[in-house]
Amino acid sequence: MRYKFILFLIVVATFSIHAQERDTITKAIDTTAIDTVMTKVALQDSADMPQDTLGNVQDSVRKETRKERRAREKAEKEREKYYYKDIKKDSTRLEIEHLSRTAWKRSLILPGWGQYTNKGLWWVKVPIIYGGLVTGYVVFDYWQWYYKKFLDELDYRIKYNDEPNDPDLINWGTQGLVQQKDYGRRNRDLTILITAGFWGLNVVEAYVDSMLKYRWNIGSDMTMKIRPTLMPSMNTALVGSHALGGFGVTPGIKLTMNLK
Numbered sequence: 001m002r003y004k005f006i007l008f009l010i011v012v013a014t015f016s017i018h019a020q021e022r023d024t025i026t027k028a029i030d031t032t033a034i035d036t037v038m039t040k041v042a043l044q045d046s047a048d049m050p051q052d053t054l055g056n057v058q059d060s061v062r063k064e065t066r067k068e069r070r071a072r073e074k075a076e077k078e079r080e081k082y083y084y085k086d087i088k089k090d091s092t093r094l095e096i097e098h099l100s101r102t103a104w105k106r107s108l109i110l111p112g113w114g115q116y117t118n119k120g121l122w123w124v125k126v127p128i129i130y131g132g133l134v135t136g137y138v139v140f141d142y143w144q145w146y147y148k149k150f151l152d153e154l155d156y157r158i159k160y161n162d163e164p165n166d167p168d169l170i171n172w173g174t175q176g177l178v179q180q181k182d183y184g185r186r187n188r189d190l191t192i193l194i195t196a197g198f199w200g201l202n203v204v205e206a207y208v209d210s211m212l213k214y215r216w217n218i219g220s221d222m223t224m225k226i227r228p229t230l231m232p233s234m235n236t237a238l239v240g241s242h243a244l245g246g247f248g249v250t251p252g253i254k255l256t257m258n259l260k
Contacts, residue, residue: 228251
């Protein structure tokens with residue numbers, strides 16, 4: 001009897017599982033059919049929809065063009081020009097930044113132009129700038145001549161089987177000529193880099209001078225006074241085995257500077 005009851009439970013469980021599988025398949029088919037019908041309805045609605053409405057929907061989801069992206073980036077940069085961390089800059093700061101940009105851009109185009117724009121000691125800075133540039137050119141010209149001298153001698157000896165050509169280099173061997181040629185080229189290239197750095201330093205100086213001049217103006221009325229004075233001091237001298245303590249005064253000089 002017990003075995004029959006167990007067999008009955010197995011048969012019932014089998015039929016229940018089979019029925020659940022059929023219900024799941026039927027629901028999936030019904031869902032697919034419903035989705036198909038909804039898709040057809042949506043297509044019909046879009047076909048019946050006016051063209052202008054359909055175009056608006058498509059425009060709302062289309063990708064950004066390259067021209068639009070450039071316009072957006074330009075607008076963002078323009079906003080950064082007038083805002084600092086979401087705080088709008090006042091007219092004074094904008095004018096100071098404009099003057100600083102003008103100074104360094106002019107110095108980049110023509111050395112000394114930014115210093116002249118900033119006024120001040122431009123008549124001292126401009127000769128120093130052009131003196132440095134002229135010195136750089138003279139040094140470059142020397143090392144270029146030095147490099148070409150040894151290079152031409154090497155080319156001549158290679159072409160004519162080690163026969164010397166330059167009377168100044170008769171006693172030089174091939175290895176020595178190669179080393180001096182490389183030495184001259186290295187110094188020539190280094191001179192170019194230093195001169196370019198000096199040009200860049202001229203640009204930086206124009207920008208920094210403009211920033212300091214218009215943002216932190218301490219004025220030109222600086223008065224300095226020097227006068228004698230008496231400063232308090234402590235007496236700790238020793239007399240024999242006894243210490244003489246106390247306060248006294250010591251003559252000194254007092255320097256006073258007024259910044260207005």
